[in-house]
Amino acid sequence: MQTEVMFAGFGGQGILLSAKILAHAALEQGLDVAWVPSYGPEMRGGTAYCMVVMSDLPIGSPVIRNPLHLVAMNLPSLEKFAPTVKPGGVILVNSSLIPHGSGRGDVRELLVPVNEIAIKLGSVKSANIVALSAFVSRSKVVDYDTLIRCIQEEFAQKKDLISLNLKAAEEGRKLTYLCSL
Amino acid sequence: MGKVLMKGNEAIGEAAIRAGCLNYFAYPITPQSEVAEYLSRRLPEVGGVFLQGESEVAVSYMIFGAAACGERVFTTSSSPGISLMSEGISYIAAAQCPAVFVNIMRGGPGLGGILPSQADYFQATKGGGHGDYRLLVMAPAGVQEAVEMVMRAFPLAEEYRNPVIILGDGLIGQMMEPVEFPDHLSSKPSNKDEWATNGMATRKSGRPNIVRTLILDPNTLNEHNLHLKEKYERMKRDEVRYEPYNLEADYRGLIVSYGTMSRVCRSAIDALKEQGVEVGMVRPQTLFPFPEKAIEEAASKESCEVVVSIEMSMGQMVEDVERSVRGRRPVEWYGTCGGDVPTPEEIMEAMKSFMSSESPHLVHSSTG
Structure with a gap:
C-alpha cells in the first residue's frame, strides 16, 4: 500500500520540515519512504512544496502527479494542488490564510486555523506542526506516538523549541478530534 | 548503524568519506551544491581537505594533482561544470590516474535548467573531453544505490587507474531516502607505488614515477592508446552491471x-x-x-x-x-x-x- 502526501505553502512556513518529520516517522515504522522537494527557481515568498511517498514495498516512481493527501498552507497551494488529490484523500486547509474550502466533495476536508492556534501558543512558526499533527490525527498515515517521537528528535538540538512544538502537536490533535465528533 | 533519512547529495558526500576519500575540491552548482555544503562541514571534522576552486577548470586540475600524488580524491558538479572539467578529465585518463567524478545532471544544452535530466549520457559515455579515452560510468536509481556506487567507485578507479563518473540526476541529489552506510570499504592494497609521484622515501622500486600526457613519438603514443584500450576492454568484460x-x-x-x-x-x-x-x-x-x-x-x-x-x-x-x-x-x-x-x-x-x-x-x- 502506497500513500502520498503533498505539503504546500509559501517559503518560510516550514513546509520542507514538516514533510521531513512525517518521512522520518514513516521510516521509523519500517516503511520505504521518499521525500521529494520542489527545488525549482522560486522567489522569496513564492510557493514551496514537498511530496512524501511512503510504502510497505520499495517505492518505484518518486514523482507523483496525483497524491492521496494534501496539506495546503496558503491559497495558491490549495488552488494548484486540490484538483490533483485522489478521491477519498484528506485535504487539510489552513483556514487562517485560506478563506474557503477545496470545493471537492469526494475528499475528507479539514479546515484548521493553524496560524491562529500557533500564535496563541507563542509563535506562528509552529503552525506547520499544528497542521502536521492535525493531518496525521485525521489521516492516520503514521502512528501519532511515532510522530511525537520524531518531533522531539527533530528539535533535539533546539531544546527551547521542543515544548512549543509538542504543545502545537497536542492542539492539532485535539482540534481534529473535535472536528470529527 | 541503522537506516537514516538523508538527501542524495549529502549521502554522496558521506559515502566518499567512508570510502576513505579525504580530498574534495569543487565549485558549487545547482542541483548538487549540498555535497559541497555538507563536506565543508564534515571534512574538517575528519582531518580532510575541503577546497572551493575558482572554477571547474581549476578544480579538474586540482583533482589531477592530488590523484597523481596517489591521494583518494573526488569532486561533484552538474552538467555545465562537467563540461568545463572535461579537459582535465581527458588528461587524468591519459595519465592513468584514479579519480571519482559525480555529475548530478541538469537539463541542457547551455545553462539549460536545473530540473532532472539525463542529457549528459553522450558526454559521460562517449567522451566529453578529447582523445581516445573512456570513463567507467555508473548510474544510481536511488540514494542507497548512489552511496554504494560512490563507495565502489574509488577502488574501481584505483584498480583501472582511470577516472570513474557517477551519473545521477537532480532528483537523486535532492530527494531524501532511507540509507544504510556499509561499515567499511573493503579494497585491495593500493597499487599506487607503481605510479604515484608520492616521493622516493618509501618507494621500494627505487625508480622515479613520472606523470605525463605528452607523448610525441607516434609508436609510443600508439602503444599507450592500445594499453588504454586493453583496460577498457577489461572493463567491458568484468564490470558490466544491470x-x-x-x-x-x-x-x-x-x-x-x-x-x-x-x-x-x-x-x-x-x-x-x-x-x-x-x-x-x-x-x-x-x-x-x-x-x-x-x-x-x-x-x-x-x-x-x-x-x-x-x-x-x-x-x-x-x-x-x-x-x-x-x-x-x-x-x-x-x-x-x-x-x-x-x-x-x-x-x-x-x-x-x-x-x-x-x-x-x-x-x-x-x-x-
Whole structure:
C-alpha cells in the first residue's frame, strides 16, 4: 500500500520540515519512504512544496502527479494542488490564510486555523506542526506516538523549541478530534 | 548503524568519506551544491581537505594533482561544470590516474535548467573531453544505490587507474531516502607505488614515477592508446552491471532505462501487469561498460515485439540500445528533456502504442 502526501505553502512556513518529520516517522515504522522537494527557481515568498511517498514495498516512481493527501498552507497551494488529490484523500486547509474550502466533495476536508492556534501558543512558526499533527490525527498515515517521537528528535538540538512544538502537536490533535465528533 | 533519512547529495558526500576519500575540491552548482555544503562541514571534522576552486577548470586540475600524488580524491558538479572539467578529465585518463567524478545532471544544452535530466549520457559515455579515452560510468536509481556506487567507485578507479563518473540526476541529489552506510570499504592494497609521484622515501622500486600526457613519438603514443584500450576492454568484460525486471514474464515490450527514469518505468510495468500487459526491463547500472549482451538476449525472447529506450534526453542511450539489439527487434525512443519527469501513466500509454503498432517501427517517435 502506497500513500502520498503533498505539503504546500509559501517559503518560510516550514513546509520542507514538516514533510521531513512525517518521512522520518514513516521510516521509523519500517516503511520505504521518499521525500521529494520542489527545488525549482522560486522567489522569496513564492510557493514551496514537498511530496512524501511512503510504502510497505520499495517505492518505484518518486514523482507523483496525483497524491492521496494534501496539506495546503496558503491559497495558491490549495488552488494548484486540490484538483490533483485522489478521491477519498484528506485535504487539510489552513483556514487562517485560506478563506474557503477545496470545493471537492469526494475528499475528507479539514479546515484548521493553524496560524491562529500557533500564535496563541507563542509563535506562528509552529503552525506547520499544528497542521502536521492535525493531518496525521485525521489521516492516520503514521502512528501519532511515532510522530511525537520524531518531533522531539527533530528539535533535539533546539531544546527551547521542543515544548512549543509538542504543545502545537497536542492542539492539532485535539482540534481534529473535535472536528470529527 | 541503522537506516537514516538523508538527501542524495549529502549521502554522496558521506559515502566518499567512508570510502576513505579525504580530498574534495569543487565549485558549487545547482542541483548538487549540498555535497559541497555538507563536506565543508564534515571534512574538517575528519582531518580532510575541503577546497572551493575558482572554477571547474581549476578544480579538474586540482583533482589531477592530488590523484597523481596517489591521494583518494573526488569532486561533484552538474552538467555545465562537467563540461568545463572535461579537459582535465581527458588528461587524468591519459595519465592513468584514479579519480571519482559525480555529475548530478541538469537539463541542457547551455545553462539549460536545473530540473532532472539525463542529457549528459553522450558526454559521460562517449567522451566529453578529447582523445581516445573512456570513463567507467555508473548510474544510481536511488540514494542507497548512489552511496554504494560512490563507495565502489574509488577502488574501481584505483584498480583501472582511470577516472570513474557517477551519473545521477537532480532528483537523486535532492530527494531524501532511507540509507544504510556499509561499515567499511573493503579494497585491495593500493597499487599506487607503481605510479604515484608520492616521493622516493618509501618507494621500494627505487625508480622515479613520472606523470605525463605528452607523448610525441607516434609508436609510443600508439602503444599507450592500445594499453588504454586493453583496460577498457577489461572493463567491458568484468564490470558490466544491470538489473533485470520482470524478464521472467512473456513480455511483448522491453524497456531499457536507467536512473530516476527507470523507477518510473518500474511503476508503469507493475501497473501494466495488473492490466494483463507484460513489459520487461533491463536497467543498466553501468552505462560504460553497457550491458549489451543482456539487452540482446532480453530482446531476442520470442514474445518480445519491440525494445524502447526510455530516457530523459532527446534519444542518446537509444543508440547503444540499437547497437546492442543488433537489428533483432525494432528499437524505439521515448522521453522528455525539459525537466518534467514522465509519469507512469505516460510510460504505460507509450508502451501500449509501441506494442500495438502493426507497421515496423523504423522512425523514432517523440513526445512533447
